[in-house]
Amino acid sequence: xxxxxxxxxxxxxxxxxxxxxxxxxxxxxxxxxxxxxxxxxxxxxxxxxxxxxxxxxxxxxxxxxxxxxxxxxxxxxxxxxxxxxxxxxxxxxxxxxxxxxxxxxxxxxxxxxxxxxxxxxxxxxxxxxxxxxxxxxxxxxxxxxxxxxxxxxxxxxxxxxxxxxxxxxxxxxxxxxxxxxxxxxxxxxxxxxxxxxxxxxxxxxxxxxxxxxxxxxxxxxxxxxxxxxxxxxxxxxxxxxxxxxxxxxxxxxxxxxxxxxxxxxxxxxxxxxxxxxxxxxxxxxxxxxxxxxxxxxxxxxxxxxxxxxxxxxxxxxxxxxxxxxxxxxxxxxxxxxxxxxxxxxxxx
Amino acid sequence: xxxxxxxxxxxxxxxxxxxxxxxxxxxxxxxxxxxxxxxxxxxxxxxxxxxxxxxxxxxxxxxxxxxxxxxxxxxxxxxxxxxxxxxxxxxxxxxxxxxxxxxxxxxxxxxxxxxxxxxxxxxxxxxxxxxxxxxxxxxxxxxxxxxxxxxxxxxxxxxxxxxxxxxxxxxxxxxxxxxxxxxxxxxxxxxxxxxxxxxxxxxxxxxxxxxxxxxxxxxxxxxxxxxxxxxxxxxxxxxxxxxxxxxxxxxxxxxxxxxxxxxxxxxxxxxxxxxxxxxxxxxxxxxxxxxxxxxxxxxxxxxxxxxxxxxxxxxxxxxxxxxxxxxxxxxxxxxxxxxxxxxxxxxxxxxxxxxxxxxxxxxxxxxxxxxxxxxxxxxxxxx
Numbered sequence: 001x002x003x004x005x006x007x008x009x010x011x012x013x014x015x016x017x018x019x020x021x022x023x024x025x026x027x028x029x030x031x032x033x034x035x036x037x038x039x040x041x042x043x044x045x046x047x048x049x050x051x052x053x054x055x056x057x058x059x060x061x062x063x064x065x066x067x068x069x070x071x072x073x074x075x076x077x078x079x080x081x082x083x084x085x086x087x088x089x090x091x092x093x094x095x096x097x098x099x100x101x102x103x104x105x106x107x108x109x110x111x112x113x114x115x116x117x118x119x120x121x122x123x124x125x126x127x128x129x130x131x132x133x134x135x136x137x138x139x140x141x142x143x144x145x146x147x148x149x150x151x152x153x154x155x156x157x158x159x160x161x162x163x164x165x166x167x168x169x170x171x172x173x174x175x176x177x178x179x180x181x182x183x184x185x186x187x188x189x190x191x192x193x194x195x196x197x198x199x200x201x202x203x204x205x206x207x208x209x210x211x212x213x214x215x216x217x218x219x220x221x222x223x224x225x226x227x228x229x230x231x232x233x234x235x236x237x238x239x240x241x242x243x244x245x246x247x248x249x250x251x252x253x254x255x256x257x258x259x260x261x262x263x264x265x266x267x268x269x270x271x272x273x274x275x276x277x278x279x280x281x282x283x284x285x286x287x288x289x290x291x292x293x294x295x296x297x298x299x300x301x302x303x304x305x306x307x308x309x310x311x312x313x314x315x316x317x318x319x320x321x322x323x324x325x326x327x328x329x330x331x332x333x334x335x336x337x338x339x340x341x342x343x344x345x346x347x348x
Numbered sequence: 349x350x351x352x353x354x355x356x357x358x359x360x361x362x363x364x365x366x367x368x369x370x371x372x373x374x375x376x377x378x379x380x381x382x383x384x385x386x387x388x389x390x391x392x393x394x395x396x397x398x399x400x401x402x403x404x405x406x407x408x409x410x411x412x413x414x415x416x417x418x419x420x421x422x423x424x425x426x427x428x429x430x431x432x433x434x435x436x437x438x439x440x441x442x443x444x445x446x447x448x449x450x451x452x453x454x455x456x457x458x459x460x461x462x463x464x465x466x467x468x469x470x471x472x473x474x475x476x477x478x479x480x481x482x483x484x485x486x487x488x489x490x491x492x493x494x495x496x497x498x499x500x501x502x503x504x505x506x507x508x509x510x511x512x513x514x515x516x517x518x519x520x521x522x523x524x525x526x527x528x529x530x531x532x533x534x535x536x537x538x539x540x541x542x543x544x545x546x547x548x549x550x551x552x553x554x555x556x557x558x559x560x561x562x563x564x565x566x567x568x569x570x571x572x573x574x575x576x577x578x579x580x581x582x583x584x585x586x587x588x589x590x591x592x593x594x595x596x597x598x599x600x601x602x603x604x605x606x607x608x609x610x611x612x613x614x615x616x617x618x619x620x621x622x623x624x625x626x627x628x629x630x631x632x633x634x635x636x637x638x639x640x641x642x643x644x645x646x647x648x649x650x651x652x653x654x655x656x657x658x659x660x661x662x663x664x665x666x667x668x669x670x671x672x673x674x675x676x677x678x679x680x681x682x683x684x685x686x687x688x689x690x691x692x693x694x695x696x697x698x699x700x701x702x703x704x705x706x707x708x709x710x711x712x713x714x715x716x717x718x719x720x721x722x723x724x725x726x727x728x729x730x731x
Contacts, residue, residue, distance in 0.1 A: 060620060086622030093616060100612040101668040113610050113621040119671060120606035146666075166621065 008169035015067035036202035043213035046223035090166035111165030153184035268293035275307025402686040409695035452685025453678035454639035459654030473640035473654035480552035485520020517645035576702035577648035597638035605670035
């Protein structure tokens with residue numbers, strides 16, 4: 001078992017922020033008592049400007065805390081040299097690397113920097129770690145290619161492999177998926193989750209991909225603008241309302257029932273959807289997109305839409321005693337819009 | 349969908365720290381063979397041979413041609429069949445060729461360091477204001493000397509062995525580098541340093557302009573001659589200072605090739621890998637100051653080599669690894685400098701062209717050609 005003193009990372013009344021030259025310090029968050037457990041993936045979420053990067057930079061030792069302390073495996077970080085910190089913590093940043101003529105292998109080999117001699121020669125075990133790291137991110141076939149020729153997603157895999165080759169207890173990633181397309185984001189997040197579980201490293205990721213974070217993270221650190229960080233499993237934070245509070249904003253609300261964000265509309269018209277399966281799911285999505293609310297009980301809605309399972313792709317619409325049939329969702333929503341406009345100011 | 353399906357291939361799950369290294373070793377029995385240096389060592393040896401050839405050519409060709417056999421005889425400590433040939437080779441051409449080799453290597457290496465340090469392909473050895481400082485020093489001593497002394501000053505420059513010029517240049521460069529070093533310890537951003545270096549350059553050149561404005565034609569000519577650059581200004585006696593200084597600067601440059609590699613990813617990554625960025629920064633500036641400062645002091649502000657050669661060697665060797673790039677760049681710098689020296693000497697004509705004009709006139713089209721050709725090559729690969 002991990003005793004409190006050798007946790008990969010533990011903070012004690014940590015205060016983060018900026019201390020500009022000749023000016024009073026700007027505190028972004030304080031009284032932070034955080035821990036990272038071995039083998040867990042934690043996602044750091046919060047709106048822009050809440051201080052995610054500042055927290056990551058402080059935990060990486062790139063920025064001095066305004067108060068409190070950070071312990072790496074029980075050792076006070078402020079007493080460690082950059083060289084020692086590098087053996088505990090590695091980072092992946094948002095910034096793109098495109099000036100260097102390096103192969104993927106050479107890039108990952110740079111991660112051995114804290115362990116090699118003054119000429120940076122790779123010993124046999126260093127080379128083995130580099131190969132292992134490249135293999136772990138599934139990029140072995142690309143290792144001899146120039147990094148400049150790789151796609152953004154492939155390059156990010158090598159940056160993760162480089163961080164892995166540094167053999168840290170903790171990996172800190174600042175928006176590692178920011179430049180990637182959706183499939184690549186999903187791939188990278190699941191890759192990181194797998195690496196955390198299989199290598200026993202604590203991985204902290206700051207990200208704007210709320211949906212992906214909810215699905216992949218073992219734990220979330222929520223950092224809303226108010227400077228109070230909340231930590232917990234994604235589900236706990238959703239159920240106790242912390243998630244909603246952290247991301248509430250004009251016109252957008254988080255829907256606990258579906259775990260996704262919705263455009264907020266005032267007094268939406270309620271409709272029923274009767275049926276199950278894929279067709280019903282997408283019908284509900286379409287109706288919500290059009291600004292209708294799906295009624296919780298079958299009798300509450302103004303209109304009732306029945307999915308007809310026998311006739312593939314058909315909808316039956318009952319409204320005010322009139323019944324009509326539709327062949328497509330486009331057709332259905334057009335009819336619905338004409339009969340009960342979303343904008344109608346009825347009190348139901 | 350399970351996460352294992354999504355996450356790509358990892359044939360053997362890596363579960364514990366204890367069993368993963370042998371696992372990796374099984375996949376790659378000989379990593380060195382698989383991802384080695386390729387033909388690069390051969391290329392390096394080839395360049396070394398070209399350097400030797402250019403060196404010898406510089407000793408044989410000139411205002412009069414001396415047979416290669418005779419030159420080798422002199423190099424081995426013997427006498428040429430004509431006494432004058434021994435003199436020419438030993439007293440004139442040999443120090444000139446050695447100076448060119450060392451100066452070319454030094455300028456190219458310091459240029460490479462600055463390009464990596466500033467992550468800017470346009471950086472060169474003089475971006476931090478070394479040549480500006482040196483030129484101010486030289487301008488002060490040349491332009492402030494009385495009219496009576498001008499004649500001797502001109503003569504001494506013509507002879508190309510004025511230690512006072514070198515001293516003034518060193519002092520000027522040293523003062524500027526001292527200021528830059530002081531600033532570098534306080535400033536966080538490398539870009540700030542770059543801007544400061546540029547501003548120091550403007551400051552000194554405007555002071556030089558002012559000095560020129562109030563000077564007489566002979567003084568101005570003497571100053572202009574210095575700015576042309578010359579490899580002929582280092583005597584055997586001065587070589588005792590010149591060569592060890594360059595050797596020291598090169599040694600320091602080689603010693604920091606690992607930190608330079610870490611800096612390829614930028615200062616933030618370098619710091620996260622345990623690099624003491626401040627100390628590295630001072631080492632880079634010190635090495636550049638020694639290399640470029642010494643060359644400028646003795647040979648004048650030689651442009652072009654420092655900016656162009658690092659690009660040539662990166663293209664030739666296809667790597668950014670400084671452990672290979674520094675020796676490669678140094679050798680290539682020597683070759684380029686010796687070529688420029690040979691052309692500036694206009695073999696058989698008795699004429700000597702200004703060195704700075706030759707380096708850029710011959711070098712710039714070569715670099716343009718290489719860059720454009722490489723661009724096409726890339727397009728070809730992408731298709």
